Amino acid sequence: MTRLVVLGGNAAGMSAASKAKRRGPDLEVVVLEASQDVSYSVCGTPFLVQQDIEDAADLRMLDEEGLQKRGITVRRGAKATAFNPYSKEVAFESKGGRDSIAYDKLLVATGSSAVVPFKAPPPKGVFALRRLEETVALEAFIKEERPKKAAVVGAGAVGLEMASAFAQRGLDVHLYEKGPRPLPMFDQDMTQGMPAWLEKKGVTLHVGTEVAELGEQGRGRLGSVVTKAGKEQRADLAVVAAGLQPNTQFAVKAGVHALNTGHILVDDHMRTNFHDVWAAGDCVAARHIVSGRPTPVPLALPSNRMGRIAGDSIAASLERIPGPSQTFTGVVGTFLTRLWDMGFAKTGLSEEEAKAERMDAVAVHVESTAKADYMPRPGRVNLKLVADRDSGKLLGAQLMGPGDSALRINAAALAVQVGMTARRLSEAETAYSPSFGPVWDPLVVAAAELAKACRK
Ligand SMILES: Cc1cc2nc3c(=O)[nH]c(=O)nc-3n(C[C@H](O)[C@H](O)[C@H](O)COP(=O)(O)OP(=O)(O)OC[C@H]3O[C@@H](n4cnc5c(N)ncnc54)[C@H](O)[C@@H]3O)c2cc1C
Numbered sequence: 001m002t003r004l005v006v007l008g009g010n011a012a013g014m015s016a017a018s019k020a021k022r023r024g025p026d027l028e029v030v031v032l033e034a035s036q037d038v039s040y041s042v043c044g045t046p047f048l049v050q051q052d053i054e055d056a057a058d059l060r061m062l063d064e065e066g067l068q069k070r071g072i073t074v075r076r077g078a079k080a081t082a083f084n085p086y087s088k089e090v091a092f093e094s095k096g097g098r099d100s101i102a103y104d105k106l107l108v109a110t111g112s113s114a115v116v117p118f119k120a121p122p123p124k125g126v127f128a129l130r131r132l133e134e135t136v137a138l139e140a141f142i143k144e145e146r147p148k149k150a151a152v153v154g155a156g157a158v159g160l161e162m163a164s165a166f167a168q169r170g171l172d173v174h175l176y177e178k179g180p181r182p183l184p185m186f187d188q189d190m191t192q193g194m195p196a197w198l199e200k201k202g203v204t205l206h207v208g209t210e211v212a213e214l215g216e217q218g219r220g221r222l223g224s225v226v227t228k229a230g231k232e233q234r235a236d237l238a239v240v241a242a243g244l245q246p247n248t249q250f251a252v253k254a255g256v257h258a259l260n261t262g263h264i265l266v267d268d269h270m271r272t273n274f275h276d277v278w279a280a281g282d283c284v285a286a287r288h289i290v291s292g293r294p295t296p297v298p299l300a301l302p303s304n305r306m307g308r309i310a311g312d313s314i315a316a317s318l319e320r321i322p323g324p325s326q327t328f329t330g331v332v333g334t335f336l337t338r339l340w341d342m343g344f345a346k347t348g349l350s351e352e353e354a355k356a357e358r359m360d361a362v363a364v365h366v367e368s369t370a371k372a373d374y375m376p377r378p379g380r381v382n383l384k385l386v387a388d389r390d391s392g393k394l395l396g397a398q399l400m401g402p403g404d405s406a407l408r409i410n411a412a413a414l415a416v417q418v419g420m421t422a423r424r425l426s427e428a429e430t431a432y433s434p435s436f437g438p439v440w441d442p443l444v445v446a447a448a449e450l451a452k453a454c455r456k
Pocket of ligand 1 (some may be wrong): 044099303
């Protein structure tokens, strides 16, 4: 029997395992997962903290019965530490000590870990939420210790989601960002209203403030946050969301080609430079459709999709005459988050990112009502579109708006993905209903404005 060993049992790993087993039912599939959970929704964890979801078990998407039905063997608590692409063996550590397993096909889907740039081990009360078990531990901490002051380090999407969750739970929240603004992947002109808005929501934002140390207050417990400028602020609880690093040290050591950051380089079938070794998910740098560069995009759908494509390609490689297998067309980094009642969304490149790529980018910024303006509480949508001046091709979009209005990003994402011009998007026949938007959808209005600034 041919054996596929999958390293990492979440979005990418389990999608690959399931797909490979469906296409190649004779394949033996063994998943090594470092934590105790497989197939869980990390994306749902802020909602657990926010208490929209009551039970962490609801975030587990595949139980033992489901795994058995799919014919997948899982070894929990098994952390891969090395592999040899010539003898085709993976070394791993588990409670039982060190062990190894032989493979015929190997998939690296080990995701990424939070960078915790402080003295290790951190004091009690410090969390980096990448695994479900970490969120479960955070929940237990909140219930037992009843913290009053929460510090969140890093004002990217995860940091903001956690700050919002803590504030909605009644904690006094301080959000620290070493850069000049929150949501750094957005253009500066899109986020300038955020500090005042966050303040109103009960979150104190400290931009340009690097946290240098997490202070202890005795018995190994967190007591304060100390900034690089030497300011000390009380904190009973801290979440560190200050960046990610791929869990690929062992693969890079084995000779897998990767970026300097450790993100693995793959082809359109998720194959690495080694025969019979694939990689998928957050640990990979896939081709960015707009920039053309291998780019890490730590998001759920690309990870699931890459996993599925890897699984398909692995199963195809077993066929006597390999049938066609799916290809990965690349990423545009389509992202959406809800903070309180507002959605924040982005696809493709921001104007700043496009200019950093030396593209001749033009952009327009429109503000519009989120519904027909005679409707009660129509709200405001803030939308920015970026295009290449010469060709008129859309490079990216950023959007902020109340309720579900930010879902417009999906139309923009498709336009960016297929290389549509601003002029073509301005001709889109969008649906109209007063409760969903004005007759002229903000996306169409922005595209028409942008087309005027482009040569085509
Ligand atoms: C709080 C939070 C909220 C998020 N919200 C969203 C969202 O709303 N939308 C969105 O698109 N994305 C979101 N994401 C990102 C999304 O969760 C990830 O992109 C996705 O989980 C990546 O899947 P993956 O399988 O590549 O990696 P992971 O989900 O990280 O899974 C990798 C698995 O590998 C295991 N592992 C690591 N090292 C080893 C090893 N050496 N041996 C064996 N196993 C190993 C890990 O324990 C882990 O279970 C969020 C992330 C976080 C942290």
